[in-house]
Amino acid sequence: MSQSQPASGPRPAAPSRRTVVLAGAGTAAALLTPGLAAPAGAATRTAPSARDARQPYASYWFPDSLPDGTPGDGITWRSLKAWHPGSDPDLPFNTASVPLADRFTPVPANTTARTDQARITSLVAFGNTAGNPSQGSATADYYALNHWAYIDELVFWGGSAGEGLILAPNAPVVDAAHRNGVPVLGTVFLPPVHHGGDLRWTRDLVQRDAAGRFPLAAKLVEAAVAHGFDGWFINAETEGGDAALGAEMLAFVTDLRARSDRAGLRITWYDAMTVRGEVGWQGALNDENTALFREADSMFVDFRWTPETLAASARTAEAAGRSRYDLWAGVDVESNGWNAPVDWDAIIPADRPHTVGYGFYRPEWTRSQLADDARTPDRFHAADQRFWTGQSLDPARPDRTDSWRAPATAVADRSTVAGLPFATAFNTGHGLRWYENGRVTSDAEWNHLGVQDRLPGRRWVVRTEGRRPSVGFDFDDAWHGGSSLLVDGEPGAPVTVELYATRLPLTRRTVVELTHRTDPGSGPVTVELAVALREPERPGDPVPYTFVPAGELRAGGTGWSTATLRLNPLSGTVHALGVRLTASGPVRWRLGALAVRDRAETPAAPAGLRITAASAGPDGTDLRLNWHRAPGAPRHYELHRVLPDGTRRFLGATAGTAFFVPGLRREPGEKTARFQVRAVGELYTTSGAANAAHRW
Template sequence: MDRKDRKDRQGRMDRRTFLGMLGAAGVTIGLAGPVGPFALPASAAADPAPGRAPHQPFMHGYDAASLKSWTPQSDRWAKYFRSRVPLATRIAPFAATQANPDLETGAQLMNLSYDYDNSFFTAYKYNDVYARRLLRFWQYTDLYGSWHGMPVDGSPTDEPDHGLINLPNPGYTDAAHRNGAKSLGCWFWPRNGEFADYLEQRADGSFPVADKLIEMAEYFGFDGYFINQEAETAPADAAKLMEMLKYLRTQAPEGFHVQWYDTIMVNGKLDYQNQLNDSNAPWIQDGDTPVNNSLFANYWMPDDAQVEKSVETAKKLGLDPYDVVFHGTENEKYGYNPPYDTRLVFPEGKPARTSWALFGSHFAWDRYPDRENPDAQPAVFQRERRYWSGPNEDPTRTGRTEYVPWPNEDDGKPRDADNHKKWDGVARYITERSVIGAFPFVTRFNTGHGRAFFLDGEKASSREWNNASIQDLLPTWQFWTRSDGTPVTVDYDYTRAYDGGSSLRLSGELGPENATTVRLFKTALDVGGDERLSVTFLTGRAGAESGLEVGLLFADDPERFEWLPAGRAEGAGWTTAVRRLDAYKGRTIAAVGVRVSAAKLGEYALNIGELALLGGSAERPQAPAGFAVDQVHVAEDGKTAEVFLSWQLKGQGVWYYDIHRELPDGQRESVGRIYDEVYYVKSLARAGTEGTTRLQLVAVSPDGTRSAPASADVRWS
């Protein structure tokens, strides 16, 4: 049987398997693999959403009727699911500071993945659970696609009716934008209803659904859509869909991105091509008319002929293969050991042939059996590092250490899916990116969730939480360590933090023979002369020599760090050391790292709570205006309340807003943090029998300077 026959047979199997799994409710959703789509468990759809508060906003999907009639005012929770963080600009590549200086920078990465937990009725921007998936490796992603599936608003939990469209989680969009990555919503067909209902065209040639897709993306703050038309489509509907997508492309704003999954032909037949070729190219460019921006090629990739065909077809269209072709790898089902070799896209020692698409990078969390146990999260984090940074958990030492090729046919059954030694690591093929191109730069190593919340080094709340929206810029390299001996261990610490939920901890046996350097951030910071470096650290021992130095690596001498010692701990708590940078005026900081050392061998532990590169004098932001309590829903026992807050969002000069409460003993308790103009408090605890709880809202500037507070009162009766 030749390759074409094998491909056609697999395509038919995809279709048959898919329809069998779909069911009348359209609950099971998946992306096609060589033997059919991977379906989400049916139990997920029937989940009655335990833990959801009675008035807690959650996201939903959109069918034809709700798309055509959509307005922000009619969508009952729309204002609570907006991303307000603008898309950051990434700095120019600089090979000298790359983990692999020889790795070329052209290939892009699409990461099609779900967000926190993929639950259909618990899709929140933030919530009160620590053990949830948070992506810590945005530096390799160019496009993030939200693979989720959501029931339409009002759909029953036992037989949910999913919409064609689900929006990306705005918390993830905020994190993506902060790191310079675009965030895409998801289109998935088949669903209940008639597809023709989505294709309505007005007399003036416009398409109501296309117009609403653009309007919704602009309102909710994301950057386009991933389109998975994964079902046989009537020829007339396929032709009208092509027309609608052309219209969408002409009407969309600059930078809007629509990616097409390798599914139907122009006549509507479902036939995975596993490449860009003449048969599916019209979905990217029909003659001279642009349609979709890029193609996510299906995974069936037995040799490099298909990849070369994609390159040839893109060039024939006058397009850059890196811009329009993303060959896919399926990790959700196959984990670290997918059946088709990534080296077909990235031949060893040669430039990448096309860009790369990942499906299911969430497997590192989702496929871990104890994933919802807070104490088991370090193992989940390790799985994630092995996926992105390679089996050695170091982006400078990537590459599989064990590999047995799959048989020619993929039978759909995972093989050794948890064996990280069979996976090269994303960092082997995709260069790290950074947005740190201007002062100030401040990070607290806050990953976006925690077992408590800290302010100024003190625990300000003992509650668990997750909020990807407030994730800091995390280290570019996780983790690039060097030592003449055994380096100390580097990891996030959720038991101690200076601000947020986590800090960076360096620990292990340390002595004169194994001083350890940790390269942390890729930057392009031009020093004008009045800048300063600030590092906040914790040793736990008053007066102890920290052994900590912060290193600056300059573009004009990228092989040698300039080291600035942090000095001694001022007490048993957090110490902040500040060093001026005027000696480096006129130079460009290309990377930042730290080094720890000890005069004699012994156990060592140090937490870094904040690392900041600051400009001139700090400007205090104005106190927020319009802070108000919009709704209060007191629980029957009178001890807790759900609270809806709002204020006027200041577009520039604010990094985020902090919400606190005043306790009767004078202490402050953290209630929430967000960059938005609204906030939902899930469970405000009443202090005794107090009749009023005073909340304070503080604006925080990009350099960490805090405004005077604005106040609003929650009344318990």
């Protein structure tokens, strides 16, 4: 096949992802051209039945044919070609629920961050291919990704010859990303032979039916729409192909592109297989892969790039009518994190326009580099902030001597806080306990990114004439969820902590609520809300705040209180929110919740809570529960067990309408275990309950 292809020209506008993200199997079917029925021999091995209450995991498949032998413990071999949404018992647990939010770019916090140039993709392995729980798990030791403000695309990385080659993102990750305006891609991984790759799986992927169509392209789109994520990262690295296979791969990607456009999905191509069907990592966009790039939204350039090949790649992209920032230059941080040697000037030079975008390979290093006995949430977040913000820990004061060019120093942050009501409890999506209204309702560790709040994008801009206090998420106390914001130090001068870039319209009824407290060891603290009605004129300028008194908190340990502040003297649009603290001595001030509203809102209750499967085992009884979505747009749902004495014990939270509860045991004297699910609104108000029971 010719290595030079005619330009494809601009594509017709695809439907907004916001219109299709909640589409189910019925809508998915309407978007697709029917493909071949599954062949009789494509059986699924060790597939769960509809009544099986085992732990559900993120979906993963082989394209069609399955490996020889028997899968390992805990692994299910499935064929995507044989998969159907209506017969997948795990799909309710794996379907994302949060639409992809719109984002805006505020004036950058420093003079080096660019607003319209390089962006970032992240390839993250949250677990092994077969080991990504659908609805969180009972540990706080989890990669709680939360620096969404700098990320343009997230790839849910995985795939292995022994588990499955096609991995769909789990719902919690997609819901958290969508809340922050970040699309999430699943992975199609055709591994090298020395990693168990077999060229038959590449041929399975690009097979045609009798009408010349690509049934696996249809299935990839059907799976993405049914699960609610945003497209696919295609990584074809199995050696041994030829020009004929290369031509079929290009035709397959072209077909997938057309189907993806209709469904509002994205494709990212990895620089491995060339148009000749061979695996040859180029470290560049060139004649070997430009035709494949034309059919994708972006391309991840292999780590073999050099300054010269990146510059040439940028020119090649623009000659093809594409943006140079549709290219991601691979930055491998899996082993060394911020100590990785990177030629930053080749990607994001300081003295001229950025060359291309860039992609982090395995930034979950910030968790994995911690010793097993040191993987606490606070240590993880300290490392993660160092990675994304830089060693100054303040994006408004980037450290020019740092060899690690942290994203906050080069890429402008973005925000989705653009409508009322808005509220946050600074919940990071994992914790050591679960809190409701400042009270512990479960003392078990947990993680579930689907209930992560929209967190401040700039962490942490602190302005003071005194000593800078420490600012960060803290897990020793919270108002709701698992964490709160703690300011700790003895600054000796007023301290302004910037929190959110916003686009919130003010009305005569707008109020702001601050739920806060002082901790033991703190002196009295005077608190003011910082409100900006315009943006700074230039990058790096201080935000022009107006300060609204929020009262004085007495010395530490007095418990939570809520200050309700009316903003009716102000008018226009709120462009930023923060707080100013003034104290003459030590400060340990904790912010548990921040809410901005025009009116109080109580969500409608869900209905139809039911137990769909139960399995008894040595660790207790496992249950699967489902319910009907509440009217409106609840923030999430919270599930509780009602104990014989009438108290409630928190079991879990999710943005979806299905949840797995492991290891329940009978309480003394209990004949029936009772359960309740409630909708939680944006303002953290709760609905009435839907009820269900399990007879022992």
